[in-house]
Amino acid sequence: MLSRCAHVTIASLLVLGVVLAGCAKRPATTAATAPAPTGAAATTPGGGSTGAGPTTMAPSGETSGTGSGTTMTPTTAAPGARPSPAEFVANENLRDVYFDFDKYDIRPPDAKTLDANATWLKSNPGHLVLIEGHCDERGTNEYNLALGERRAKSAMNYLVSQGVQASRITIISYGEERPVCMQKSEECWAKNRRAHFLVKAR
Amino acid sequence: MRTWRFLVVLVVVSHLTLPGLWPVAPPPAVRAQAVDVFLNVTGGGSRKLNIAIPEFTVTTGADPAGNGKLLASVAGADLTFSGLFSVVAATGAIPPNNPQALEQSWKEFAAAGAHAGVHGLLALRGERAEVEMRLYDLTAPDHRLIAGKKFELPAGQLRRLGHKVADEVVLQFTGEPGVADTKIAYVVGPVGRKEIVIADYDGAGITPVTRNGSINLMPVWSPDARSLAFTSFKQGYPDLYRVFPFERRPDQTLAAFVGINSSPAFSPDGKGLAMTLSKDGNPEIYVLNLASGTMRRLTRHAGIDTEPTWSPDGRQIAFISDRSGAPHVYMMDDQGTNVRQITSGGFHTQPRWSPRGDTLAYTQRAGAHDIWLVDVDGSNPRRVTSGGDNQGPTWAPSGRHLAFQSNRLGRWQIFAALADGTGAAPITRGGAESTSPSWSPRLP
Numbered sequence: 209m210l211s212r213c214a215h216v217t218i219a220s221l222l223v224l225g226v227v228l229a230g231c232a233k234r235p236a237t238t239a240a241t242a243p244a245p246t247g248a249a250a251t252t253p254g255g256g257s258t259g260a261g262p263t264t265m266a267p268s269g270e271t272s273g274t275g276s277g278t279t280m281t282p283t284t285a286a287p288g289a290r291p292s293p294a295e296f297v298a299n300e301n302l303r304d305v306y307f308d309f310d311k312y313d314i315r316p317p318d319a320k321t322l323d324a325n326a327t328w329l330k331s332n333p334g335h336l337v338l339i340e341g342h343c344d345e346r347g348t349n350e351y352n353l354a355l356g357e358r359r360a361k362s363a364m365n366y367l368v369s370q371g372v373q374a375s376r377i378t379i380i381s382y383g384e385e386r387p388v389c390m391q392k393s394e395e396c397w398a399k400n401r402r403a404h405f406l407v408k409a410r
Numbered sequence: 411m412r413t414w415r416f417l418v419v420l421v422v423v424s425h426l427t428l429p430g431l432w433p434v435a436p437p438p439a440v441r442a443q444a445v446d447v448f449l450n451v452t453g454g455g456s457r458k459l460n461i462a463i464p465e466f467t468v469t470t471g472a473d474p475a476g477n478g479k480l481l482a483s484v485a486g487a488d489l490t491f492s493g494l495f496s497v498v499a500a501t502g503a504i505p506p507n508n509p510q511a512l513e514q515s516w517k518e519f520a521a522a523g524a525h526a527g528v529h530g531l532l533a534l535r536g537e538r539a540e541v542e543m544r545l546y547d548l549t550a551p552d553h554r555l556i557a558g559k560k561f562e563l564p565a566g567q568l569r570r571l572g573h574k575v576a577d578e579v580v581l582q583f584t585g586e587p588g589v590a591d592t593k594i595a596y597v598v599g600p601v602g603r604k605e606i607v608i609a610d611y612d613g614a615g616i617t618p619v620t621r622n623g624s625i626n627l628m629p630v631w632s633p634d635a636r637s638l639a640f641t642s643f644k645q646g647y648p649d650l651y652r653v654f655p656f657e658r659r660p661d662q663t664l665a666a667f668v669g670i671n672s673s674p675a676f677s678p679d680g681k682g683l684a685m686t687l688s689k690d691g692n693p694e695i696y697v698l699n700l701a702s703g704t705m706r707r708l709t710r711h712a713g714i715d716t717e718p719t720w721s722p723d724g725r726q727i728a729f730i731s732d733r734s735g736a737p738h739v740y741m742m743d744d745q746g747t748n749v750r751q752i753t754s755g756g757f758h759t760q761p762r763w764s765p766r767g768d769t770l771a772y773t774q775r776a777g778a779h780d781i782w783l784v785d786v787d788g789s790n791p792r793r794v795t796s797g798g799d800n801q802g803p804t805w806a807p808s809g810r811h812l813a814f815q816s817n818r819l820g821r822w823q824i825f826a827a828l829a830d831g832t833g834a835a836p837i838t839r840g841g842a843e844s845t846s847p848s849w850s851p852r853l854p
């Protein structure tokens with residue numbers, strides 16, 4: 209013999225309605241005036257390039273990696289190909305340069321900063337330089353990683369154009385991952401859109 | 411004499427008449443019939459099937475922790491999340507080996523509007539736990555059994571048994587398993603120190619994957635759900651690694667070239683990994699053959715080409731390029747040929763190809779970010795999120811749900827929603843910033 213008591217409660221599920229109306233599209237922010245990136249202007253069928261191991265701007269061409277067919281052998285870079293970023297330190301003679309939102313071209317006041325940086329580097333040939341490219345927090349991580357690299361590369365190209373040996377320069381992009389300023393304001397974002405310079409003795 | 415109590419909650423009440431449902435038939439036929447019934451009940455629209463899930467009955471072992479109750483709750487939450495069912499909840503377990511009590515409870519659930527009932531039988535055997543799921547048709551006069559299945563797992567993975575029951579119920583009614591027995595990998599932590607974790611799809615059981623104190627980004631699951639590829643600065647530069655979170659196995663370095671090594675995407679057959687490398691001058695898309703180590707370059711353009719995502723058949727890759735001035739979604743075949751632009755206007759990143767193959771999710775920036783969907787031919791773009799900033803879409807393996815990161819409640823949290831954006835709810839609730847979700851395939 210069983211006794212029961214049933215309590216029935218009826219509740220309605222709140223269904224979140226989402227307005228699917230299209231939202232206003234803002235004009236695309238186009239990138240960059242200078243320096244123009246180099247490379248083929250048209251997309252061509254992938255011919256493939258490179259294999260395992262570190263490369264420096266390797267020419268394309270089908271090559272095979274060192275991996276064996278049985279267990280997956282990852283494409284590991286040999287240590288020493290890239291100097292460790294941790295070995296570089298700030299130097300008071302090298303100043304940051306800053307970028308407009310979504311841009312990576314060098315602005316005139318920043319060109320003056322880079323001129324001074326180039327002058328110091330040319331008179332201190334015993335130092336290698338690491339250029340970090342950074343973005344503000346707006347934008348998505350992956351795209352900002354690419355944008356940060358463009359900024360570092362813009363700064364590098366400028367220094368090279370002023371006579372600094374390219375072989376002394378290493379670049380790294382941190383995307384939006386290492387801001388110097390944490391507030392959500394244009395003033396703060398402007399400080400984060402930067403190329404930062406570090407040095408180490410050869 | 412036993413007494414137990416029902417607390418019946420009809421989340422959504424449908425007043426439906428269901429004449430002559432679920433005839434007696436062997437399991438495959440039952441499923442076909444169940445699908446028909448389900449579609450009849452739901453009309454293929456927003457109406458849901460009411461399903462009762464009393465506490466699981468413990469048939470073997472002691473259950474001081476109340477796992478019978480827990481599993482009914484887990485499975486019920488899963489079925490609610492599916493968007494297909496309204497769960498008729500109950501307190502009190504049906505006593506074991508008591509067909510009269512079972513029948514009486516089905517009678518009461520049917521009277522309360524339930525169309526189906528799930529009875530779970532839980533056996534706790536020390537290191538192992540087993541659940542037998544029995545599914546009943548409560549619209550039939552005799553409340554007949556229409557399906558049953560047993561699942562066994564290590565006792566430490568007990569919650570998964572509730573997920574497996576729910577996935578089986580979804581399979582019985584729709585012909586495709588649910589997505590409850592899955593994980594979500596994501597990134598947690600403050601600026602400058604981001605680690606990858608995994609959790610059950612519902613946010614339970616958060617487990618660290620990386621612990622290197624560096625910046626770890628963009629985890630993605632391999633198709634076998636055994637490994638994750640991700641970008642990490644742990645060796646100083648943004649390099650690509652692979653980690654096996656369920657195995658004692660060291661990380662693999664997948665790509666550590668000069669420049670950026672990022673945006674990994676496993677091919678659907680698991681043999682290739684598409685990625686972005688800038689080693690040849692600017693970000694281009696490559697495919698690494700994981701067996702041979704051979705790298706194949708797919709894009710050649712001075713613009714940024716990044717964020718590859720594979721079509722489910724592995725023959726197409728969608729990606730982001732800013733070759734038109736701002737980033738938009740493009741598509742190419744897996745040899746890098748036949749490149750065409752899919753979206754235009756605006757600022758579009760983070761494309762993710764739906765497992766169903768017909769749709770791409772992506773992130774549009776217009777001040778804040780929102781998740782949009784577009785048909786793979788570029789038609790019918792539609793926004794599916796609103797409120798706060800929403801980024802990083804990732805599809806459930808069924809293609810019926812999306813997860814993404816949103817700051818609509820303050821900090822970045824991982825949300826899940828139906829693919830049309832309805833029913834969005836946070837699955838993380840911690841104090842840490844949670845970003846960059848990747849929804850796993852169904853677990854093996």
